Structure formats: C-alpha cells, structure tokens
Amino acid sequence: MVTKHICQNGVRILVEKLPYVRSVSMGIWVNVGSGNERPEENGITHFIEHMLFKGTYSRTAKEIAESFDRIGGQLNAFTSKENTCYYAVTLDHHAIEAITILADMFFHSKFAETDIEKERHVIFEEMAMVEDTPDDDVDERLWSVMYPNHSMGAPILGTEETLTSFTKDKIETYMDENYTPDRVVISVAGNVSDQLVNKIITLFDQFTNTTHQTKKIVTIPKFVHGQTNKESNTEQSHLALGYEGLTVKDSDLVSLLVVNNILGDTTSSRLFQKVREEKALAYSIFSYYSAYENAGAFMIYGGTSPDKLTVLEETILQITEQLVNDGASEIEIQYAKEQLESNLILGLETSNDFMNRNAKNELIFGEEKSVEQTLQELYAVDEKSVNRVIRNLLTKPFAKSVIQPAKGI
Template sequence: MYRKIVLDNRLRIVAELLPTLKSVTIGIWVNVGSRDERPGEEGLSHFLEHMFFKGTRSRTATQISREIDALGGEMNAFTTRETTTFYVKVLDQQLEAALELLSDLFYRSRFEPKEVEKEKQVVLEEIRMVQDDPEDLVQELHMKHTLGSHPLGRPILGQAPRIQALGRKDLVSYVGSHYDPERTVIAVAGNFTWKRLESLLARYFSASHKGVAVKPSRRPPEVRGGVLVKRKSLEQVHLCLGLQGLSAGHKDRYAAHALNGVLGGSVSSRLFQEVREKRGLVYSIYSFLSTYSDGGMTTVYAGTRPKEVERVVEVVCRELKKLRTNGIDAKDLARVKNQMKGSLMLSLESSHSRMSKLAKDELTQGSHVSLEQMIGEIDRVTTDQVYRVAQTLLDQRCLAITALGPIPANSLQAFAS
C-alpha cells in the first residue's frame, strides 16, 4: 500500500507499507548533486554527505556510530550527479529511534572546522582510490571526455585542490542554498503503522528552511564524439565507448533498457557472447545506461590486452551497427523482457530497494509507478519500438571512445567519425 504526504514545510513523504517484512528503511533524498555545483564548489555535495555523520549538537561522530550499531541497523549515505541520499535500515520496532537519529543528523550537524580538516584527508584517500582502480578511472575520464565542460561530466568526488580549499563556511552556505524542503523527499518502506509514521515524521521533519534557496538551474547534456587515450602503465587497456542515451523519465526508456539488455546487459548478450565467449578477447565486457533528469548516455565497457584493443573496438562497433541496422527479433525481445521482469521483481524484495524506487519515482516523475505498471510497460515494448530507439542511440557518428592503458595516443583514431 502506497501513500504520499506533504508536510506544511512542503517536504514530500512517499511511503509503502510492506507488512510481511520485519524491517523498515527510511531515506532522505535531496535533489542536489555534483551537477548543481558552481565553479569552485566541485566535490562539495559529496563532501557534505560525509560531514553530516561527523557530529551534531547532541552527538559526537563516535556516538552516532555506536547508536546505529546498538539499534542493530545500517546507516549510510551516497551522492550521485543529481541527488544526495541519507538512509537508515532498522528492525520495525526501532522506527522512532531511527527517525530521531536521521533528523538530528539532517538538521543539527555542526560541521566543526577540526572535523572538516580531518574528513578532507578521508575524501582525498577516496579520490586516490579511484585513481588506482582503472575500471573506475576510465569511466570517470569517459564522462569528462564525452560531456566536456557540462557539469554532468565532472567527477562526483571533485579534485584534490578544491577539496583542500573547502571550509565550514562553504558547507553551511551550500546547505542553506540547496537543502530546501521543496527539493527533499523522504521515502519509507517496510513494516509500520500509518498513523504512527505520519505523527513521527511531522514531529521530526517539519522544520522550516533557514537559508536562501537557490532555484535549480540545469541544462541538458550533449554527447560528443571523438577519441581520448590516456597512457598508463597497466596490464590491460580499459575501454569505454559512449553513445547517446535517454532521460530517466523518457517514454521510450523501457525499450532502451531492452536494447541494452540485448547489447551487453547480461552473459547472454551479443557483446558478451561475441567478444568474450567466441573470441576470448576479454574477461569483462558489458553495457549500461546512465539516465538523468534531462538526458543520458549509453556506454560499453571492456578490458583487454593492449594488442587486442583495436580488434575489440572493431567487434563492438560491428555489433552496434548490426543492432542499428536490423534491430532485434521476436525471440530476442521475449528473452530480454523475461530478464527485465525477473531482475525487476528480484531487485524489489528488500525494504531498502523499495525505498529507493519510491524516491526515484517521485523525483523523476512526480508520482508512484507500481510494479504492475512497470511490468505492463515492459510487456508493451515491441520490436519496432526497439528498432526506432536503436536508430537514435546507436548512431556511431557521435561515438566517443576513451582508453586507459599502455597504447599509443593515436592508436584508435581510425574509429573516430
């Protein structure tokens, strides 16, 4: 059972009762991420996510950690290019304690200067960790290469010089200008009673906004083609091939997911079968969709030996061309539909995943989309619709290729349009 509630301060609450569970997950989703940072603020959204756990007016960072452990639950946060999320998952009888703790962090964090300085070192280590992970690094390089100066192309973590320059004043100002109740959604999924939930949420989350809210200003991204090679001493060359994508709420999004499933979304996909199983050129190859409020990307990732790079790119481009020219047949469509429905239903078996879906639906579409509605949308996808989407998304005239590893800088220029 689903309900939406809007508090007097305009904060939206979306909740789903799942009485068969013994857990409840609460998430605070703020519609602000790395793309909303202005020049000089790069990495601030993610840094703030860390700082909310570093002490409030009534709790130290250690007390916060001990308290969530004592509840037998899980508390964490994450930042994306468009949202910042704080969540807690506990047993249903711990609902009030969890809400009070989340409220304390969200409204009364102190951002003490000494904690800011300590956390800078933690985030700098996180940045170094990405630099040491070639699969993460090539995807970060690929976003910047493909989207250029667009804010979506920036790394979520920011760059070391910007992080080192941050101070408490920057954090307080950013919260005041972006953490407006109208840009905030609280999602709750699990076992609870409606009357008690509404009472607790009104008690702990009815605070008014104290800052001067900045109106969101976002412009759609534009995918650019071309080749970028970054030389690095590695055993493999890590590749990303990027193409056009669709926005999160686009009417053809289910067809795009079906297309991606056939292309590289599973072990039965064309890329996995052609590049790995038939030719043994890679260990890892897959494709995925990146969807945002106003645009998106389709990306293929692969890791291979330096001498096989051009062959891998050639095979991938050939499969892209086949799909764009011929589309998929009824057998492919039936298989990928079953795969999509199975993945969807299995992914929604926990209160955490249900909570995430509630929030994403509200933020991207402004309404709840039931599991039955999603299954119906998948069932309505046709081969003609997938073919039409392939015409748009798999146009290699805007193909962007990013390579990281020990290969010459001009080795992939032949694939540039």
C-alpha cells in the same frame, strides 16, 4: 500502496507499509547532486554527504556509529549526479530511534573545521581508490569527455583543487541554497507504525529553510564525441565507448533497457557471446546506461590485454553495426522483456528496494509509479520501438575513453 503526506513547509513524506517484513528502511532524499554544482563547487555535494556523519551538537561521530551498531542497523549515504540520499535500515522496533538520529545529522551537524580537514584527506584517498580501479576511472573519464562543459561531466568526488577550497561557510551557504524543504523527500518502507510516521512529521515540520531558497541550477548539457587517453600502472587496457543516451522521462527509455539487455547486459548478450565466449578477447565486457533529467548516456566497457585492444574495439563496433543493420529479432526482444520483468520483481524483495523505488518515482515523476504500470510499459515494447532506438542510438558519433599500461611497465 504508497501514501504521501506533504508538510506545510513542502517536505514530502512517502510511506509504504509492508506488514510481512520486520525491517524498516528510511531515507532522506535531497534533490540536488553534483550535476547541479557550479565549477568552483565541484564535489561539495558529496563532501557534505560525508560531513553529516562527522558529529552533531549532541552526538559525536563515534556515538552515531555506535548507536546503529548497538541496534544492529545500517547507516549509509550516497551522492549521484542528481540526488543525495541519507538512509538507514533497522528492525521495526528501532525505527524511531534511527530516524531521530538521521534527523539530528540532517539538521544539526557541526561541520567543525578539524573534521572538515580530516574528511578532506579521506576523500583524497577515495579519489586515489578510483584511480586505482581502472574500470571506474575509465568511466569517470568518459563522462568528462561526453559532457566536458557541464557539471554532468565533472567527477562527483570533485578535484583536489575544489576540495581544498571547501570551508564551513561554503558548506553552510551551499546547504542554505540547496537543502530546502521543497527539494526534500522522506521515503519509508517496511513494517512502518503510525507512531513512526507521526515522529517523522514532527521532526521535519521544523524545517524552515526557505529564506535563502534559490532556483536549482538546471542547464541542458551538450554531448561531445571526443576521446581521452591515459597511461597508468595497469596490466590490462580498458576501453569505454559512450553514446548520447536518453533522458529519464523519454518515452523510449524502456525500449533502451531492452536494447541494453540484448547488446551487453547479460551472459547471453551479443557482446558477451562474441567478445568473450567466441573470441576470448576479454573477461569483462558489458553495456550499461545512465538516464537523468536532462542528459543520458549509453556505454560499452571492455578490458583486455594491450595487444588486443584494437581488435576488441573493432569487434565491438562490428557487433553494434550488425545490430543496426539487422535489427533485434523478435525472440531476442521477448527474452529480454522476460528477464527485465524478472529483474524488476526480484528487485523488490526488501524494504530498502521499496524505499528507493518510491523516492525515485517521486523525485522524477512527482507521483507513485506502480510495478504494474512499469510492467505495462515493458509489455508495450515491440520490434519497431527497439529497432528505432538502436538506429537513433548507435548510428551517432561516440565518445571514447582508454586507459593503457604505461610504456615500459
């Protein structure tokens, strides 16, 4: 059971006590991501995520790292298109120390100019790493084609041009505008003590950044069925197809999960069986989806040798066309639902799983959504809803991203 405490300043604190574990997972979630950035800000949300680890007025970056190593804890963060999360996982008796350090990072980071310059180069290397990972790069480029005129299509890491422009003043201005109490959720799960909850309330009651509060930038992105091609120093050709998907609150989203499972998310899926097992066209072939507040995408990825790229694409399209024409069978839907049920339940084995799930439910729905509720939605999926999603999804024009070996290589 999740209990929610709302501080006077608007910060929401979610607590799920799991007395059968010895761990505590705690996350500071901010309801802002790269999809909320202005063009000139592209990458600043992710840059701030990095900078919060670079030292506070009372702790150096090394001391922060040593503190968590000393207690055997994990400290990390991530930026998505809609949220930023700073989280830690520790043994229960170290949880108060961990949240104290997290709060210090959140409220008192220095943003020293020397650290900003160093971290800029670290992220340049992170960008290079993405480019050296073609299955990541082809996906990133696909988003830029699907949503070319919106921040949802821009890279989370930003560009070299925007990254070069970030200064201490820009960082602090962006945080004043976006890191406001009403957008912050503290999610804690595990063997949580009352002392820890009281400590969190004390730490985050001090959050008074409301004078600069501005309305979160929310514009509806328009899907475009374009194409991007890139030559790179790779051995394989990489193909990603993108269809306009569903938003996270769409009533058909659970049916989309079933479609994804049937088409390409498992080793028994149609794509895997036909492309890899029967035709041996690819080692890696799968489908996947992303659902956000105002946008979504359903994607198919495959990597193959350059001389088989055309055949690979043709085979993928034959499979999707057959799925549209024939529909998914009752037995396929039954198997998919059973596997999704298993994935959901097995995906809640750790305190960190509960922490993440509870925060996402709060940020998306504004309330707890129990496992039983989710399972009831899954059980309600039937042939009619699945085949409606298939027709609505796979009969529309798609976007395409291709990375191929450079000529002569």
